[in-house]
Amino acid sequence: xxxxxxxxxxxxxxxxxxxxxxxxxxxxxGSLPIVTTSLDKVMNWARASSMFPFQFGIACCSIEMMxxxxxxHDMDRFGAGVFRNSPRQADxxxxxxxxxAKLAPRVxxxxxxxxxxxxxxxxxxxxxxxxxxxxxxxxxxxxxxxAPVDIHVPGCPPRPxxxxxxxxxxxxxxxxxxxxxxxxxxxxxxxxQDWDRDEVADxxxxxxxxxxxxxxxxHSPELREVSEVEEGVNPTTPxxxxxxx
Amino acid sequence: MSVVTRRHEEIQEKxxxxxxxxxxxxxxxxxxxxxxxxxxxxxxxxxxxxxxGYNHLSSVSAVEYENRYESVYHLRRITDDREDFDEINVxxxxxxxxxxxxxxxxxFKGANWHEREAYDLMGVRYDDHPDMRRIxxxxxxxxxxxxxxxxxxxxxxxxxxAHANPIEERYEVDEDESALDxxxxxxxxxxxxxxxVLHLKTVLDGEVVVDVEPDIxxxxxxxEYLCERLNYKYQIxxxxxxxxYISAGMINEMSYARCIEELADIDVPxxxxxxxxxxxxxxxxxxxxxxxxxxxxxxxxxxxxxxxxAFKDREIVQEILEDLSGQRLMFNYLxxxxxxxxxxxxxxxxxxxxxxxxEELPEKMKEYRTLLEGNELLMKRAEGTGILxxxxxxxxxxxxxxxxxxxxxxxxxxxxPYSYYDELDWDVVTKDGCDNLSRVQVRLxxxxxxxxxxEQCVDILEDWDGEQExxxxxxxxxxxxxxxxxxxxxEGAKGELGIHIVSDGTEQPHRLKIRSPCFSNLSAFSELAxxxxxxxxxxxxxxxxxxFGEVDR
Numbered sequence: 001x002x003x004x005x006x007x008x009x010x011x012x013x014x015x016x017x018x019x020x021x022x023x024x025x026x027x028x029x030g031s032l033p034i035v036t037t038s039l040d041k042v043m044n045w046a047r048a049s050s051m052f053p054f055q056f057g058i059a060c061c062s063i064e065m066m067x068x069x070x071x072x073h074d075m076d077r078f079g080a081g082v083f084r085n086s087p088r089q090a091d092x093x094x095x096x097x098x099x100x101a102k103l104a105p106r107v108x109x110x111x112x113x114x115x116x117x118x119x120x121x122x123x124x125x126x127x128x129x130x131x132x133x134x135x136x137x138x139x140x141x142x143x144x145x146x147a148p149v150d151i152h153v154p155g156c157p158p159r160p161x162x163x164x165x166x167x168x169x170x171x172x173x174x175x176x177x178x179x180x181x182x183x184x185x186x187x188x189x190x191x192x193q194d195w196d197r198d199e200v201a202d203x204x205x206x207x208x209x210x211x212x213x214x215x216x217x218x219h220s221p222e223l224r225e226v227s228e229v230e231e232g233v234n235p236t237t238p239x240x241x242x243x244x245x
Numbered sequence: 246m247s248v249v250t251r252r253h254e255e256i257q258e259k260x261x262x263x264x265x266x267x268x269x270x271x272x273x274x275x276x277x278x279x280x281x282x283x284x285x286x287x288x289x290x291x292x293x294x295x296x297x298g299y300n301h302l303s304s305v306s307a308v309e310y311e312n313r314y315e316s317v318y319h320l321r322r323i324t325d326d327r328e329d330f331d332e333i334n335v336x337x338x339x340x341x342x343x344x345x346x347x348x349x350x351x352x353f354k355g356a357n358w359h360e361r362e363a364y365d366l367m368g369v370r371y372d373d374h375p376d377m378r379r380i381x382x383x384x385x386x387x388x389x390x391x392x393x394x395x396x397x398x399x400x401x402x403x404x405x406x407a408h409a410n411p412i413e414e415r416y417e418v419d420e421d422e423s424a425l426d427x428x429x430x431x432x433x434x435x436x437x438x439x440x441x442v443l444h445l446k447t448v449l450d451g452e453v454v455v456d457v458e459p460d461i462x463x464x465x466x467x468x469e470y471l472c473e474r475l476n477y478k479y480q481i482x483x484x485x486x487x488x489x490y491i492s493a494g495m496i497n498e499m500s501y502a503r504c505i506e507e508l509a510d511i512d513v514p515x516x517x518x519x520x521x522x523x524x525x526x527x528x529x530x531x532x533x534x535x536x537x538x539x540x541x542x543x544x545x546x547x548x549x550x551x552x553x554x555a556f557k558d559r560e561i562v563q564e565i566l567e568d569l570s571g572q573r574l575m576f577n578y579l580x581x582x583x584x585x586x587x588x589x590x591x592x593x594x595x596x597x598x599x600x601x602x603x604e605e606l607p608e609k610m611k612e613y614r615t616l617l618e619g620n621e622l623l624m625k626r627a628e629g630t631g632i633l634x635x636x637x638x639x640x641x642x643x644x645x646x647x648x649x650x651x652x653x654x655x656x657x658x659x660x661x662p663y664s665y666y667d668e669l670d671w672d673v674v675t676k677d678g679c680d681n682l683s684r685v686q687v688r689l690x691x692x693x694x695x696x697x698x699x700e701q702c703v704d705i706l707e708d709w710d711g712e713q714e715x716x717x718x719x720x721x722x723x724x725x726x727x728x729x730x731x732x733x734x735x736e737g738a739k740g741e742l743g744i745h746i747v748s749d750g751t752e753q754p755h756r757l758k759i760r761s762p763c764f765s766n767l768s769a770f771s772e773l774a775x776x777x778x779x780x781x782x783x784x785x786x787x788x789x790x791x792x793f794g795e796v797d798r
Contacts (some may be wrong), residue, residue, distance in 0.1 A: 013666045025781075030688060054438055056435050056558070057440070057442075058441070058442055058464065059439055059441075059464055059466075059490065059792060059793070059794055060487055060574065060575070062441070063490060063491055063535070063574060064573070064574060066556070067556060067560070070552065070553060070556035070557075071553045071556050071560070072556075072557065072560050081435070085436075085437045097464070098464065100462075100463070100464065100465055100466065101382075101383065101386075101401060101403045101547035102382065102383045102403060102462050102465065103434065103442060103463040103464070104403070105403060105404070105405035106405065106434055106435065106463070108405075109405060110435055129411075132471075132483065132487070133466040133467060133468075133471065135467075135471060135474070136466055136467030136470060136471055137390045137397050137467050138382060138390075138401075138467060138472060139466060139467060156575060157574055157575065159573060174301075183695050194294050208404065210404070212404050213404065213405040213407070214402055214403070214404050214405075215402065215403050216403075224608070
């Protein structure tokens with residue numbers, strides 16, 4: 001039996017492990033060195049070997065995703081074949097298809113509904129950059145603009161073999177306890193009351209409730225980023241003359 | 246003078262007698278004459294046309310010109326007789342500053358959604374329209390993107406809102422409290438039974454669907470906008486593959502190729518025609534296999550045997566098509582004036598592959614039928630549910646297996662032949678059931694017919710002793726004469742897939758409108774589902790075989 005008095009959470013180790021990899025078990029076993037490290041490994045191995053992908057068909061890529069699950073390619077051979085229909089039962093989100101301004105807030109919400117730890121494989125060129133529809137007026141230029149992505153599978157659409165390879169790479173990453181950093185988000189989805197007054201509030205003030213989720217969509221993310229940096233940097237950078245005083 | 250020309254003159258005379266000031270002018274489009282109607286009387290003109298047999302409104306497209314907007318209506322006769330088939334266009338001019346045209350949604354119910362789309366993308370208002378809202382873009386969108394003046398870089402804001410009960414107001418009556426006992430649920434945009442990103446605003450009374458409103462646009466990928474900025478010759482062709490992405494790419498490419506080849510007067514060698522026909526029918530088989538498989542998925546549950554069998558057969562078809570075009574799903578195989586490659590070498594091996602498939606197919610179809618029709622549970626849910634009367638189907642512009650499942654034998658391949666269909670021996674499949682089961686049975690029947698066509702094409706190609714010319718001479722730059730326009734359709738896997746191209750004399754289309762069969766089929770959905778059980782609504786949705794790349798475009 002475990003001596004509970006010795007199983008404290010090690011604060012020292014918290015920093016260098018991705019919070020997504022933290023678990024109740026890890027917390028429970030705390031600083032027992034041998035058990036902790038190997039348990040982490042066991043947990044990661046278990047996570048990688050029994051992934052529950054989230055069944056979410058968007059566009060063309062979802063047809064190839066179905067082929068990956070169905071006969072011949074059979075993703076279940078790699079322990080990732082049981083698709084769940086509810087985000088609450090899934091831990092791997094495969095995003096197969098173009099995301100437009102109308103769908104993006106929904107994808108974001110679905111991503112948020114998946115419990116931690118969660119992993120994202122983006123499938124196809126559209127989720128990388130907008131793909132062949134990049135020039136379209138309402139196409140979001142890549143999934144990474146509003147949600148973190150672990151593995152990109154390029155192709156239009158990728159072959160089932162490519163998706164299998166992508167999922168296996170994801171499993172390798174999980175086994176090693178790695179995960180991707182969260183990237184810049186040009187398309188932010190926030191509650192109306194959290195936006196700067198001048199940006200959105202005037203536009204929607206009379207029509208919407210303050211807690212409505214609103215996404216700001218701009219056709220060229222580069223332009224948007226530049227303006228955001230300028231806006232963001234100026235107030236937060238400490239004014240140097242006052243420091244000198 | 247041909248029968249068709251005489252018919253057009255008769256109808257023109259009739260309209261002039263009945264509505265003295267309604268016709269302003271007659272224009273000549275590539276496919277048929279166009280009646281330029283008085284914008285405030287266009288509904289009367291369309292009504293007279295409907296009474297005289299033009300009972301199918303294919304599409305409504307809005308076109309922008311320097312000094313005006315135009316709303317173009319394409320009407321056809323739904324018929325199974327080639328002699329009787331005919332089409333006619335109606336054009337209504339609208340003002341440049343505040344474009345407005347009288348709605349025709351009181352004549353054809355199917356016009357409702359088409360007009361909403363024209364309003365959404367081009368900003369043409371339709372007077373007296375019952376529901377003039379945006380349909381594809383979010384309600385909060387700023388501007389009409391297909392207009393010349395649209396600023397693509399302006400910031401836009403879209404919301405994620407909880408949805409209101411659409412019939413709440415109707416039931417705000419105090420004395421009848423039992424009527425308030427309804428429940429509102431959102432089905433989708435993420436839901437396994439919606440086959441994509443469809444959002445259904447559903448109101449239930451117990452288990453019965455009282456009101457359902459499809460909310461589309463979650464896969465709107467600006468296809469028309471993009472095609473209008475690309476060159477005819479090579480650049481547009483990859484996009485049709487992505488309209489109906491369920492392996493029906495060959496048919497979509499054909500729809501574009503047919504329209505522009507007629508407009509720019511490009512010949513296609515006979516050898517290439519046969520290859521095109523072969524490729525299209527293989528595409529149709531793959532597409533119908535998926536329709537049957539996912540229909541069973543909705544009714545039986547996850548990963549059942551019909552789904553697996555259907556996908557096994559799809560894999561075979563996709564391999565054959567991959568040998569031909571080099572791609573599994575997005576073929577990009579057709580070219581203007583022909584196809585891009587000759588048949589794969591060694592040819593005998595490839596023919597053998599197709600033969601093996603078609604020879605095994607009758608046995609497989611028998612098995613599919615046993616699995617579907619021998620299952621009491623499935624029959625209970627599919628038989629007698631989702632009733633679509635033929636008159637209602639015509640009213641909404643439903644085509645394809647949906648219409649043929651209601652007993653109307655309208656098939657573009659038969660009445661308005663293209664490619665090599667005219668020379669081949671095959672039948673149009675119809676069923677009179679008008680229900681979910683008959684729609685699925687039509688698809689099974691069409692797979693067999695497609696296999697027949699494929700076999701004949703293979704025979705022809707094997708015995709081919711003429712010149713194997715895969716592409717005719719096409720000028721380096723294709724640019725149809727300025728001011729010409731054309732509407733043609735092909736029989737897609739889901740129904741009449743039409744393309745309307747307006748040329749301005751450059752290498753890029755001035756307007757390219759896609760008439761998607763799924764869009765019209767879905768617009769009839771509330772008619773099918775209201776008053777049914779919720780579970781039957783899911784079966785109905787499965788039998789419509791929607792693909793959202795084509796609904797939203």
